[in-house]
Amino acid sequence: MSVAAPGTRFADAFAARETDALPGLIPYFTAGFPALESTVPLLIAAQETGCLAAEVGIPFSDPLADGPTIQRSGTRALRNGMTLHIAVRQIRAAREAGVTIPLAPMTYVNPILAYGPAAFMADLRAAGADGLIVPDLPDDEAGDVRDVAHAHGLAFIPLVAPTTTGSRLAHIAAHASGFVYCVAVTGVTGARAALAAEALQLLDRVRACTPLPRALGFGLRTHEHLEQLRGHCEAAAVGSALIDAIERDEQDAAGAAARFLRSMLHG
Amino acid sequence: MSTAAARGRFGSYGGAYVPETLVPALEELEQSMDAALSDAAFLAELATWLHDYAGRPTPMHHARRLSAVNGGAQIWLKREDLLHTGAHKLNNALGQVLLAVRMGKQRIIAETGAGQHGLATATACACLGLRCIVYMGREDMRRQALNVYKMELLGAEVVPVDSGSATLKDATNEAIRDWVTNVRDTHYVIGSAVGPHPYPTLVRRLQRVIGDETRAETRRRFGRLPSCVVACVGGGSNAIGMFTAFVEDEDVELVGVEAAGRGLDSGEHAAPLSRGRPGVLHGSRSYLMQDGDGQVEVTHSISAGLDYPGVGPEHSMLRDSGRARYESATDTDALAAFHRLTRLEGIIPALESAHALHVAARLAEQRSADDLVVVCLSGRGDKDIDTVRESPLG
Numbered sequence: 001m002s003v004a005a006p007g008t009r010f011a012d013a014f015a016a017r018e019t020d021a022l023p024g025l026i027p028y029f030t031a032g033f034p035a036l037e038s039t040v041p042l043l044i045a046a047q048e049t050g051c052l053a054a055e056v057g058i059p060f061s062d063p064l065a066d067g068p069t070i071q072r073s074g075t076r077a078l079r080n081g082m083t084l085h086i087a088v089r090q091i092r093a094a095r096e097a098g099v100t101i102p103l104a105p106m107t108y109v110n111p112i113l114a115y116g117p118a119a120f121m122a123d124l125r126a127a128g129a130d131g132l133i134v135p136d137l138p139d140d141e142a143g144d145v146r147d148v149a150h151a152h153g154l155a156f157i158p159l160v161a162p163t164t165t166g167s168r169l170a171h172i173a174a175h176a177s178g179f180v181y182c183v184a185v186t187g188v189t190g191a192r193a194a195l196a197a198e199a200l201q202l203l204d205r206v207r208a209c210t211p212l213p214r215a216l217g218f219g220l221r222t223h224e225h226l227e228q229l230r231g232h233c234e235a236a237a238v239g240s241a242l243i244d245a246i247e248r249d250e251q252d253a254a255g256a257a258a259r260f261l262r263s264m265l266h267g
Numbered sequence: 268m269s270t271a272a273a274r275g276r277f278g279s280y281g282g283a284y285v286p287e288t289l290v291p292a293l294e295e296l297e298q299s300m301d302a303a304l305s306d307a308a309f310l311a312e313l314a315t316w317l318h319d320y321a322g323r324p325t326p327m328h329h330a331r332r333l334s335a336v337n338g339g340a341q342i343w344l345k346r347e348d349l350l351h352t353g354a355h356k357l358n359n360a361l362g363q364v365l366l367a368v369r370m371g372k373q374r375i376i377a378e379t380g381a382g383q384h385g386l387a388t389a390t391a392c393a394c395l396g397l398r399c400i401v402y403m404g405r406e407d408m409r410r411q412a413l414n415v416y417k418m419e420l421l422g423a424e425v426v427p428v429d430s431g432s433a434t435l436k437d438a439t440n441e442a443i444r445d446w447v448t449n450v451r452d453t454h455y456v457i458g459s460a461v462g463p464h465p466y467p468t469l470v471r472r473l474q475r476v477i478g479d480e481t482r483a484e485t486r487r488r489f490g491r492l493p494s495c496v497v498a499c500v501g502g503g504s505n506a507i508g509m510f511t512a513f514v515e516d517e518d519v520e521l522v523g524v525e526a527a528g529r530g531l532d533s534g535e536h537a538a539p540l541s542r543g544r545p546g547v548l549h550g551s552r553s554y555l556m557q558d559g560d561g562q563v564e565v566t567h568s569i570s571a572g573l574d575y576p577g578v579g580p581e582h583s584m585l586r587d588s589g590r591a592r593y594e595s596a597t598d599t600d601a602l603a604a605f606h607r608l609t610r611l612e613g614i615i616p617a618l619e620s621a622h623a624l625h626v627a628a629r630l631a632e633q634r635s636a637d638d639l640v641v642v643c644l645s646g647r648g649d650k651d652i653d654t655v656r657e658s659p660l661g
Contacts, residue, residue, distance in 0.1 A: 061562040064443050065286040083560045110547045114561025136284045161288035187448035
């Protein structure tokens with residue numbers, strides 16, 4: 001018996017978008033990178049530049065779905081002392097600092113199991129998070145964790161990939177809440193030059209299954225990518241290219257992030 | 268829980284915790300595995316390769332001098348070290364590469380720690396004509412330079428992995444990332460009874476030939492079964508291959524031996540069944556070396572093949588049910604057992620197998636002289652000569 005999906009800030013944020021606007025931007029930050037206390041200023045930068053929402057990546061020692069850039073930032077964040085408990089506190093601090101955009105932590109299943117799924121979801125919700133993304137928890141394994149997330153009022157945002165078959169897609173869409181995270185490439189995270197044709201096909205296939213908003217991610221890095229996606233999806237996620245930009249100017253991480261996000265949004 | 272997930276469970280362990288991109292490939296692999304393993308023509312082809320090429324069946328040797336010096340039960344060795352390429356790994360690699368050919372995959376990837384699985388996979392790819400890429404931690408490439416050169420001679424590309432601790436865990440991460448990227452034309456030959464469903468089941472099926480031969484041979488020679496079988500456990504493929512044949516024989520004690528490294532209390536070991544707690548790594552839930560925040564810990568063992576923080580999910584189930592017992596041997600224990608077997612029997616064992624020999628000798632001491640203790644001698648020690656020579660304990 002699955003628990004019904006909650007309404008969240010995501011629904012409001014997507015509802016506020018104009019239909020033919022550029023896809024809303026969802027930046028991914030590695031919590032605790034470049035410094036342990038970078039998270040809140042980076043989330044403020046995301047809000048001030050006009051991002052639709054933000055993903056708060058909580059590092060794991062063995063991030064299977066991530067390419068070299070996010071791996072590297074995660075290793076740094078772990079060395080800085082980042083943990084799930086600290087990330088929860090930083091999400092609360094971001095809310096206290098006036099961040100109102102939807103926030104979705106993204107982490108792997110093992111740290112969640114170590115924390116205890118029910119305690120983690122309760123703490124996330126109390127801190128002001130809106131959803132959760134777990135890249136190594138596919139639909140077949142997600143049931144219990146998804147129910148706990150929903151019971152605590154958190155969206156459980158599933159990933160779908162170009163290799164996802166039609167019947168799986170329908171099944172995943174039926175359980176989804178918040179939005180559907182569409183993986184643009186057959187591969188791991190990391191900036192790429194061109195949008196793959198399979199990305200647009202996937203977005204169309206998802207729309208045929210569910211009215212939920214679609215965010216495309218993995219490999220996006222330029223304003224041109226966003227322009228190409230106009231009308232094809234409601235949001236676009238950017239991670240590795242953003243982390244690259246922050247790495248180049250670590251002394252002013254929030255400034256570097258803001259400059260990069262503005263260039264993606266406005267060219 | 269869906270039927271597919273339920274089938275991949277060993278009690279509460281196992282499963283398939285992987286990025287969505289891989290789920291369809293795992294389903295395809297499961298279907299192909301089920302079809303191939305119930306196809307008499309495939310099984311006959313595999314049997315021919317194992318017999319004519321790999322050298323099966325492997326002999327069982329009565330370690331007379333070792334048994335006499337040790338006292339107690341008779342110690343017999345299942346000689347997987349005599350298999351082509353020098354370890355049990357070829358049973359699995361040949362089977363999986365044959366399956367990949369049947370699935371129409373052109374490209375093979377593998378991870379390796381000590382290099383034995385990489386070597387076996389490179390060998391299978393050479394004789395079956397497939398492209399082979401092996402991921403190996405840079406630290407392991409240094410420790411096992413000879414195996415790196417052998418893989419390259421066989422035409423494989425060995426890709427160094429620098430992330431994390433630059434050992435087997437990290438090589439496995441990198442192989443999985445390659446598979447996520449190239450899943451359409453690539454088969455990932457995982458080297459142990461670990462990983463997402465269906466790998467633990469597939470690897471067990473391909474390795475159970477070890478236990479099946481051992482069971483048949485002891486019955487033929489003695490008209491009875493051994494009182495105890497002993498095998499080392501890193502991921503646990505030789506152990507599960509040995510145990511599976513005996514798991515219904517409740518009088519046969521099943522003993523796995525983990526790497527206690529510098530001691531179970533030193534924090535520097537690779538013994539998740541002894542000192543870890545359940546968690547998810549590399550696609551399955553099993554005992555895992557992890558800290559309180561769920562971050563996977565860096566392990567240590569003198570033996571690169573056991574230097575892994577996880578373990579096959581079926582071992583976790585067997586541990587909890589008590590059907591198998593898991594002990595451990597330190598680096599020092601393994602080195603002493605290495606030298607003892609070399610001097611008393613003229614067999615230079617892999618350091619992995621030496622862990623099993625140490626515990627087997629202790630178990631034999633407690634038994635009568637007409638008892639049989641069988642040790643899976645999973646590999647030969649040529650690859651470890653430099654490690655032994657450099658060791659202050661050597």
